[in-house]
Amino acid sequence: MNNIVVVGLGAVGLPLALCYALKDCLVYGVDSNQEHLKKIKTCTIDFQEDDNGKKINEIIREATEKGNLVLSTDIPEITQPGTVIMVVVPINVENGSLNINTVSQALKDVGKKLKQGDLVIIRSTVFPGFSEEVALPILERESGMQGGQDFYLAYSPERMSEGKAFEELRNIDLIVGGINQESVNQAIATLRIISPALVHVGKIKEVETSKIIENLQRDVNIALANEISYFLASKGISGKNCIRLANTHKRVNMLLPGPGVGGHCLPWAYYYLGHITRSPEELPLSRLSRQINDLTPQVIVNLIQNYITESSYDQDKIAILGQAWKDYSSNCRHSPAVRAKEILIEKGFQVVSYDPMAKSGLGVEVVNLEDCLENASVVIIPVIQKEFLSLDVAKIQRLIKPEALIIDLKELLNKEELVSAGYKVFSL
Ligand SMILES: NC(=O)c1ccc[n+]([C@@H]2O[C@H](COP(=O)([O-])OP(=O)(O)OC[C@H]3O[C@@H](n4cnc5c(N)ncnc54)[C@H](O)[C@@H]3O)[C@@H](O)[C@H]2O)c1
Secondary structure (H helix, E strand, O other), rough: OEEEEEOOOOHHHHHHHHHHHHHHHHHEEEEEOOHHHHHHHHOOOOOOOOOOOOEEEHHHHHHHHHHOOOEOOOOOOOOOOOOOOEEEEEEEEEEEEEHHHHHHHHHHHHHHOOOOEEEEEEEEOOOOOOOHHHHHHHHHHHHHHOOOOOEEEEOOOOOOOOOOHHHHHHHOOOEEOOOOOHHHHHHHHHHHHHHHOEEEOOOHHHHHHHHHHHHHHHHHHHHHHHHHHHHHOOOOOOHOOOOOOOOHOOOOHHHHOOOOOOOHHHHHHHHHHOOOOOOOOOOOOOOOOHHHHHHHHHHHHHHHHHHHOOOOOOOOOOEEEEEOOOOOOOOOOOOOHHHHHHHHHHOOOOOEEEEOOOOOOOEEEEHHHHHHOOOOOOEEEEEOHHHHHHHHHHHHHOOOOOEEEEOOOOOOOOOOOOOHOOOOOEOO
């Protein structure tokens, strides 16, 4: 039985740990956040993940009962040689600057427990040079051993998307780099336990950078989609339809526009790459794309302000359906929908929101769809949740004010029907 330690049981680390537990490895899942760990232990975690229909909490229950998953706040002392330790703790971005304290602490903890012959695989998204220039010195200092000789160190970023973790942890191609060939070989053998996917090997710094580029490419792509689509909307042309048509060309692959970009992968890519710039003039396209995506919630608020100035209502109630950072998610991290709500509250508007999956903890959140929509003169639909799919124009008509503004960024409702029912509709 392989011994695997997974440090950081978040959106990535927890399903990753479970994938190994499902392969009969003995997995030690470590998370320093006691409250979070308690939710995992009590199988009450709200991650929207399932493995072929089996919910994540059920998988946790079975793995712990079987003895394949052992949970704790500290890295255990393992006597068996050749332990694999995977680090899945993020580098945070605060006001545009990187904060490596959290991941450095995790690496210090790992270094203290390292033994001869162990393998450390960093799975987090990091800036170019992190593994060799930050992680390796910490591990060597704390363990008193030499990397590449006494222990092994590899980097293989996680490429999964929340909501599809189990499927993508197993099936997306893997990219791997290591401080020496033996580190790469051992890392591939470990990754192979759960994944039959292709493995591509590169220099460690190139692998680190390629992960950032994956995210940055989408951030820039969405900025272009948003720039085009918000511009075209003012001309009465659907940017989404245009992009769909353009994508029929085999060399065009644009993403669709929306309320902005959330989560902590895409919005942080520019800052990870920017960490190694020498001058603020470098990476202008990436920086501008980030600004465009950051400003999108403000663009939505501007639309509302213009509408309200012209509307005849004394009291404008703004209803936001969906607070998560992406469709069908329970996560509000850096959510553009939450940012739009925040700006509206700052401007003194009466705002309520409803999301059956994700609570933002900001302002008035109601517990059902009807309370959210009732008497609203503006409705924003930034993201979709399953429950919203049953919403139709007839139901809308029973609840919201006549001639209300509906900002439907997800094509949830039939635009023609809404317009003929007398609503003002903004869509992309
Ligand atoms: N979320 C995604 O969809 C996704 C996809 C691909 C890659 N990634 C990358 O994977 C990494 C992890 O992302 P995430 O979304 O799982 O993060 P997360 O914030 O959901 O989870 C990180 C976990 O690490 C724990 N932690 C922090 N310090 C610790 C320590 N010293 N010891 C033990 N646990 C500690 C936290 O309590 C938290 O539960 C990031 O680098 C991220 O960029 C994320």
